[in-house]
Amino acid sequence: xxxxxxxxxxxxxxxYAELLALLGNTVLAGAVLGVxxxxxxxxxxARDLAFAVHGISELSFAGASxxxxxxxxxxxxxxxxxxxxxxxxxxxxVRARDRNSIIGVLMPFGLGLGILFxxxxxxxxxxxxxxxxxxxxxxxxPQLASLVTVAVVVVGALAVIWRPLLFASLDEDVATARGVPxxxxxxxxxVLLALATAVSLHIVGALLVLALLVTPAAAALRVAANxxxxxxxxxxxxTVSTVGGILLALGSSIPISPYITTxxxxxxxxxxxxGRVRRRPRALATAA
Amino acid sequence: MTAVAGTRYPPEVSTAxxxxxxxxxxxxxxxxxxxxxxxxxxxxxxxxxxxxxxLGPNGAGKSSLLRAVLGQLPLTExxxxxxxxxxxxxxxxxxxxxQQRLFDRGAPMRARDLVALGLDGTRFGFPLPSxxxxxxxxxxxxxxxxxxxxxxxxxxxxxxxxQRLRMAQALVGSPGxxxxxxxLLSLDLAHQRAVLDALDAxxxxxxxxxxxxxxxxxxLLGMVDRVLYLAPAGHRLGTPAEVLTGxxxxxxxxxxxxxxxxxxxxxxxxxxxAAADGAHxxxxxxxxxxx
Numbered sequence: 001x002x003x004x005x006x007x008x009x010x011x012x013x014x015x016y017a018e019l020l021a022l023l024g025n026t027v028l029a030g031a032v033l034g035v036x037x038x039x040x041x042x043x044x045x046a047r048d049l050a051f052a053v054h055g056i057s058e059l060s061f062a063g064a065s066x067x068x069x070x071x072x073x074x075x076x077x078x079x080x081x082x083x084x085x086x087x088x089x090x091x092x093x094v095r096a097r098d099r100n101s102i103i104g105v106l107m108p109f110g111l112g113l114g115i116l117f118x119x120x121x122x123x124x125x126x127x128x129x130x131x132x133x134x135x136x137x138x139x140x141x142p143q144l145a146s147l148v149t150v151a152v153v154v155v156g157a158l159a160v161i162w163r164p165l166l167f168a169s170l171d172e173d174v175a176t177a178r179g180v181p182x183x184x185x186x187x188x189x190x191v192l193l194a195l196a197t198a199v200s201l202h203i204v205g206a207l208l209v210l211a212l213l214v215t216p217a218a219a220a221l222r223v224a225a226n227x228x229x230x231x232x233x234x235x236x237x238x239t240v241s242t243v244g245g246i247l248l249a250l251g252s253s254i255p256i257s258p259y260i261t262t263x264x265x266x267x268x269x270x271x272x273x274x275g276r277v278r279r280r281p282r283a284l285a286t287a288a
Numbered sequence: 289m290t291a292v293a294g295t296r297y298p299p300e301v302s303t304a305x306x307x308x309x310x311x312x313x314x315x316x317x318x319x320x321x322x323x324x325x326x327x328x329x330x331x332x333x334x335x336x337x338x339x340x341x342x343l344g345p346n347g348a349g350k351s352s353l354l355r356a357v358l359g360q361l362p363l364t365e366x367x368x369x370x371x372x373x374x375x376x377x378x379x380x381x382x383x384x385x386x387q388q389r390l391f392d393r394g395a396p397m398r399a400r401d402l403v404a405l406g407l408d409g410t411r412f413g414f415p416l417p418s419x420x421x422x423x424x425x426x427x428x429x430x431x432x433x434x435x436x437x438x439x440x441x442x443x444x445x446x447x448x449x450x451q452r453l454r455m456a457q458a459l460v461g462s463p464g465x466x467x468x469x470x471x472l473l474s475l476d477l478a479h480q481r482a483v484l485d486a487l488d489a490x491x492x493x494x495x496x497x498x499x500x501x502x503x504x505x506x507x508l509l510g511m512v513d514r515v516l517y518l519a520p521a522g523h524r525l526g527t528p529a530e531v532l533t534g535x536x537x538x539x540x541x542x543x544x545x546x547x548x549x550x551x552x553x554x555x556x557x558x559x560x561x562a563a564a565d566g567a568h569x570x571x572x573x574x575x576x577x578x579x
Contacts, residue, residue, distance in 0.1 A: 163415055167405045174386060174457065175409065176360065176377075177378045177386070179378040226439075227396065228417075
């Protein structure tokens with residue numbers, strides 16, 4: 001394949017205006033999910049749950065593929081799968097060590113189940129791989145509407161429990177002493193995380209959910225420590241990744257996820273470099 | 289404000305309105321952990337504005353006492369009332385300085401964000417910045433000398449710097465009861481003074497009760513009202529003059545103990561017989577040892 005052919009496969013902007021008009025709602029959904037990913041990602045980092053996101057997404061994938069096989073609503077299937085995973089992880093994995101082993105056990109099981117259901121599914125293969133690698137175009141508009149609804153509900157719930165959740169996440173001992181319902185918030189957050197994972201799965205795919213729920217917040221933390229600024233940057237990075245990824249992918253036949261993951265990884269890389277350059281003078285000063 | 293050594297703050301005679309706000313009341317309290325009885329028959333009533341220091345060797349149940357007051361450990365016997373209410377698991381009117389555990393280097397907040405959690409972290413909703421919020425956090429930071437590093441990430445601060453934030457975080461929430469577990473750990477003398485002065489000023493003006501676990505009572509001698517000495521062979525509650533005597537501590541430890549007054553500082557020294565007892569050989573857990 002020549003470079004021009006490769007470029008043409010990756011980026012095809014012919015009839016772009018028409019495509020954009022056709023898929024305007026998709027771009028909007030991408031923006032909503034970017035906001036969601038950026039917000040929830042901050043708490044994923046604060047609570048050290050990056051690995052849990054991966055575990056939840058694999059069970060979410062199993063739920064979605066089961067729904068595909070049974071011919072029921074795929075979004076609902078993915079939500080059921082991720083809720084089961086989140087509640088299991090939340091109940092059994094209070095301590096970090098327990099949590100990681102439970103996730104390590106659940107993850108391959110979920111992935112295996114999902115592959116089994118997909119293998120049994122007789123339908124079109126693009127749907128199959130969409131769940132693993134992301135294919136927003138495969139999502140029809142009623143489903144798109146339900147994704148956006150779930151995302152809005154999660155963002156609203158996060159806003160309500162924001163402060164006690166932050167307290168419980170960053171400073172558990174004192175939060176407990178002050179009467180913050182740490183255990184309840186932990187389970188509640190796992191449910192929100194499950195919902196966020198399930199809706200993200202339909203855009204970036206089960207294997208790449210981390211790019212939406214973890215990478216933007218991790219990048220933001222490289223360049224800022226002030227929580228409102230971290231959250232704002234995290235939301236900005238996630239939204240740029242999803243919307244940018246969708247806009248670049250519109251004309252091509254390639255799944256959407258590589259575009260999103262590449263943008264979010266590039267942002268992370270830039271943030272690491274910026275963070276290091278910023279910190280250097282101080283490090284030198286203390287060394288001297 | 290400086291606390292002059294020797295002056296004691298007398299807990300005022302409680303009035304009817306104070307009755308409802310008695311910071312802490314333990315009656316006939318006993319605690320067992322893992323089949324071991326740590327203490328029993330403990331009656332402790334903190335008056336508003338009173339500061340009680342909890343002393344004793346390692347493993348005597350000092351930190352467990354705080355956790356029992358918080359409701360994180362159930363009392364084996366007896367009852368507890370916090371701020372006039374029967375047992376609940378923690379509460380917004382408790383200020384807590386936990387046993388020191390350093391934050392991870394990557395903890396995603398600055399020094400002032402940790403203190404702000406103490407101010408309104410228990411309330412629902414997104415924290416909207418306001419002038420009062422800023423001012424309250426600034427005042428709390430200033431009281432412990434933490435303003436210079438208010439904007440630095442908390443994980444990059446030294447143990448002593450983090451410890452000062454803990455006191456600021458506990459005081460900023462307007463607590464009626466303050467529980468502090470070794471709040472002076474990793475602090476040099478000047479910062480010990482600053483933290484204690486902030487605590488002392490707060491409990492006097494706001495009439496908050498303070499239960500403070502420490503291994504060294506000396507920095508507190510000028511302000512402590514009573515001490516609670518927990519030891520393997522029982523406990524003793526009273527003024528420092530009543531409790532910190534050779535006779536009382538000898539009985540609590542079950543070996544001969546001398547209490548020396550060295551230039552106004554209390555030094556507890558166990559006799560040779562105790563050297564055989566590995567748990568508290570030599571200088572009994574740390575009164576004035578090497579400070």
